[in-house]
């Protein structure tokens with residue numbers, strides 16, 4: 001069985017590499033020639049723990065290769081996994097241009113019957129359109145099947161998620177039952193529960209899963225905001241509600257809102273998908289609004305405790321949208337950096353991995369430090385935006401020692417209020433009472 005993967009972003013690379021690790025022969029294709037060149041040199045274009053080693057291992061074993069030549073990728077393929085991007089358009093809907101380009105390319109280059117397996121997150125109805133496009137464009141003597149197989153991996157733990165996921169969803173129409181069996185057989189060795197359904201339901205499962213998780217986050221963030229006002233503590237409240245098995249403890253970490261390449265785009269796309277069938281998804285609209293508000297909250301709090309931010313040095317600790325990734329797409333750090341600069345502050349940022357990516361997206365006036373201490377030295381306030389282990393391991397006493405005024409605004413609740421009191425820092429976190437260490441100069 002020859003497998004091709006279209007796209008070498010997170011999903012394409014993890015899919016291709018993990019299928020090779022499972023013993024399949026895989027060739028990955030991308031339109032970005034520099035990505036393919038790096039991969040051919042055995043370098044991963046993204047930071048994901050364990051991925052580069054697994055790429056190298058499977059290239060050496062001769063099971064995994066990379067090409068920028070579409071004929072080489074698709075000519076011999078029995079199965080093509082579509083893992084190209086589906087980014088957000090201005091109106092919030094998913095941009096399907098890359099999917100369409102990949103489909104045209106497969107149709108142009110295929111020399112065998114082919115099963116197209118869509119891993120990209122695509123609006124309901126897209127796989128049906130992929131089938132129609134393929135039927136129109138493919139060589140008439142060859143057959144195609146279309147299977148929806150949404151991906152649920154999380155960045156930072158993507159390889160673990162591939163091998164130990166909660167479920168595998170395979171959607172197809174009745175006429176593609178044979179293709180479903182082929183795809184199911186590929187996944188069988190993983191022993192992960194598999195569910196088979198129709199195309200539209202599989203597509204909807206992906207959006208509904210992300211929308212539900214985003215809802216949980218916005219919900220707990222709102223509870224945290226209320227906790228601050230009524231004197232309750234979010235840590236205890238989240239723990240207490242999570243003990244109810246019907247609710248569960250996961251995704252109840254209050255903070256500065258969700259970011260990343262999926263939740264922000266997929267929630268907006270689902271609002272659009274609903275809107276297209278004249279259904280206003282008011283609950284999800286509120287989830288998005290709460291998230292936007294949450295991302296700005298820390299700067300508002302900074303103004304309250306630091307005073308006017310003009311001319312102040314602010315340390316921004318953590319740029320990636322979550323730990324263990326170098327991805328800064330839709331990261332709260334970007335919103336915060338823009339706001340701080342808008343207020344006239346000088347921003348000195350630190351991140352252990354994501355600085356190269358940040359430099360491409362952040363305002364040019366952001367300065368970058370090589371270490372946490374360098375970022376906080378002489379600072380008037382420090383924002384903790386990503387809960388990297390390195391940041392969590394830095395005692396608050398270090399902030400007290402190196403900052404001009406030790407005001408720490410922690411968007412990820414990395415420390416306990418007790419430690420803040422012991423360390424004599426002003427510590428403002430989410431859903432807990434502020435810890436005030438004294439009166440500081442505000443002008």
Ligand SMILES: NC(=O)c1ccc[n+]([C@@H]2O[C@H](COP(=O)([O-])OP(=O)(O)OC[C@H]3O[C@@H](n4cnc5c(N)ncnc54)[C@H](O)[C@@H]3O)[C@@H](O)[C@H]2O)c1
Pocket residue numbers: 006007008009010011012029030031032035083084085086098099101102105119120121122151152153154155261262
């Ligand atoms: N990132 C995640 O954690 C994640 C998880 C689950 C699902 N998804 C979904 O999977 C899809 C891909 O996400 P990603 O984060 O890997 O995207 P990405 O933007 O990181 O990568 C997409 C890749 O596709 C390539 N590409 C574009 N057009 C192409 C074409 N015609 N042929 C071949 N390659 C082409 C791009 O050059 C890029 O390298 C999206 O729909 C996303 O919503 C992402």
Ligand SMILES: O=c1ccn([C@@H]2O[C@H](COP(=O)(O)OP(=O)(O)O[C@H]3O[C@H](CO)[C@@H](O)[C@H](O)[C@H]3O)[C@@H](O)[C@H]2O)c(=O)[nH]1
Pocket residue numbers: 121151152153154155156210213217250251252253254255256257258259260261262263266321322
């Ligand atoms: O309790 C929580 C959990 C997460 N987050 C934030 O939510 C965002 C997303 O986190 P996470 O879900 O861990 O990362 P992603 O890699 O974006 O993965 C999500 O998006 C992927 C793309 O669709 C899906 O495949 C995954 O199942 C889904 O978890 C990040 O900003 C986190 O900081 C919180 O604020 N509180």
